[in-house]
Amino acid sequence: MSYPSITLKKGEGRTLKSGGLWVFDNEIAAVSPDVVNGEMVSVLDFDGYPMGVGFYNHHSKITVRMMSRHADTVIDEAFLRRRVEDAWYYRKKTVDTSSCRVIFGEADYLPGLVVDKFSDVLVVQSLALGIDRLKETIVRLLLETLAKDGIHIRGVYERSDAKVRLQEGMEREKGFLSAPFDTKVEIVENGVHYMVDVEDGQKTGFFLDQKYNRLAIQKLCKGAKVLDCFTHTGSFALNAGIAGAESVLGVDASQLAVDQATENAKLNGLENTVRFQCCDVFSLLPELEEKGEKFDVIILDPPAFTKSRSSVKNATKGYREINLRAMKLLKDGGFLATCSCSHFMTYELFTQTIGQAAKNVHKRLRQVEYRTQSPDHPILWAADESYYLKFYIFQVTNQY
Incomplete structure (x- = not known):
């Protein structure tokens, strides 16, 4: 052809x-x-x-x-089936598939398409016109592939409501791609239970890319006083709570997110340990410092401060400010988990920005580990946009 x-x-x-x-x-x-x-x-x-x-x-x-990359390739159903089967095989080999990203766009050679699996529900996000025309076929092939492994999917929901679709000349779309079903889905990750709202939650309903980063902070939080900034639905806070933290405060500017996080705390029996507050993190951190508050562990998981190269300079100021403030609130020898989910905030720039923040407040950083997104969000070398999440854990000391 x-x-x-x-x-x-x-x-x-x-x-x-x-x-x-x-x-x-x-x-x-x-x-x-x-x-x-x-x-x-x-x-x-x-x-x-x-x-x-x-x-x-x-x-x-x-x-x-x-x-x-093969000029004689015919993009037909057989081709799409191979792509879908390859994507699922990779997940089975690399991650816990109870809830995971099954298709990650360009990194799975299906550009513009994201499919997340939350327990027995799929959420589809189509961001490019060409793949949009293929999405129903791809979803059908994915359901058939999962069924071969005995996995029954009770419903499929579309969250193609991102603004980027407008740049493709498409309308934003949202709704069922299957018979209607209850869009509040309970999942379990790292032993923590969550209610995921696939209809109205951010993006596809839950951020799966931090799965193993959340697990990584558990060992640091036993018996600790923890502050989780930009908590969203409480995922890092709840991992701290289930690990045996003495107390956890989760903070987010969205009341809806705080309400969902509070419900998730109750779902895990952590309502007496993990509490949530709706406020602006940039305002709260100096207030806590003024009150003389100190924490054993602080987690910074902000939204992307920049989604374009033109705003990187202002984003850098934001990352430097929150990291600087967090370091001042840590007890000597406390731990800071800090990350950026912006592709445009490169590893080099993010690392430099944290280093500047530490220097400004006369702190020494001892790197515990550097991590990135969960393997179900694979980083395809030469496709730079697939590498976006940078995640550090440091011990912060006063020795300077």
């Missing part, structure tokens, strides 16, 4: 040639007249050399997202 083609400008396609999966609008010299948005195209270098097959959308700055 032959597809219409797009041809790159001479000297362009550097991302593609280094192993990436994107072709940008300013890299394209020519487009076949029969190309239709959302349909497959063959990508040719300036001299006609075939580079592979991907789907096209002139509305998007990422004009082509590659599906295969």
Whole structure:
């Protein structure tokens, strides 16, 4: 089968040639007249050399997202089944699959598509026009693949309500891709029970990428006084509580998140140990310092302070401020778990920013470990956007 083609400008396609999966609008010299948005195209270098097959959308700055680097590939059901089966095989080998990300876009060679499994429910997020046209087939193939392992999925919900769809010329969509079902789903992770709201929770309902980072802080929290900032639905706070913390305060600016976190504490019988407060973290940290509060463990899990290169400078100030304040609130020898989930806040910049914060408050950092996202969010080398989560644990001391 032959597809219409797009041809790159001479000297362009550097991302593609280094192993990436994107072709940008300013890299394209020519487009076949029969190309239709959302349909497959063959990508040719300036001299006609075939580079592979991907789907096209002139509305998007990422004009082509590659599906295969083999020019003769036909993107049919058999091809999609192999992709889905490969994604599931990888999860079975690397993570606890009771709840996990089953498909992670470009890192699973299904660009623009995310599928999360919460117990017996799937949540689908489609962010690109080409994959949107394939999503129902992919979901059906995924259900068939899971069924082969005896896994029954009682419902599928779509959360394609991200603003980025507007940049693809698509409407934001949200709703059932199966018969309606109760969208409040109970999951268990690291021994902690959560109610996940797949209909109205953030993104797909729960942040699975921190699964093993949450587990990593448990051993530090036994008998400790813990502060969990940007707690969302209380996941780090509850891991601290179940590990035997003396007391835990979780803080978030969203009352809805605090209410959900409080319910999750009750679900785990931790309501007397783990409490939550709705307030702005940037305001609270100096208030706690003024009161003379001290903590054994502080966790900083903020939302992405930057979603573009243009706002990195301001984001850096935000990361430096919260880390500086947290270090001042720690007892000598206390532990700081701190992270960034922004792709644009690189490992190097994040590391430098934390170092500057420590220097500013005359603290020494002893690195316990550096971690990144859970393996069900694989980092595909040469696809830089797949590496976004940076997570440090430090012991913070006054010896300077």
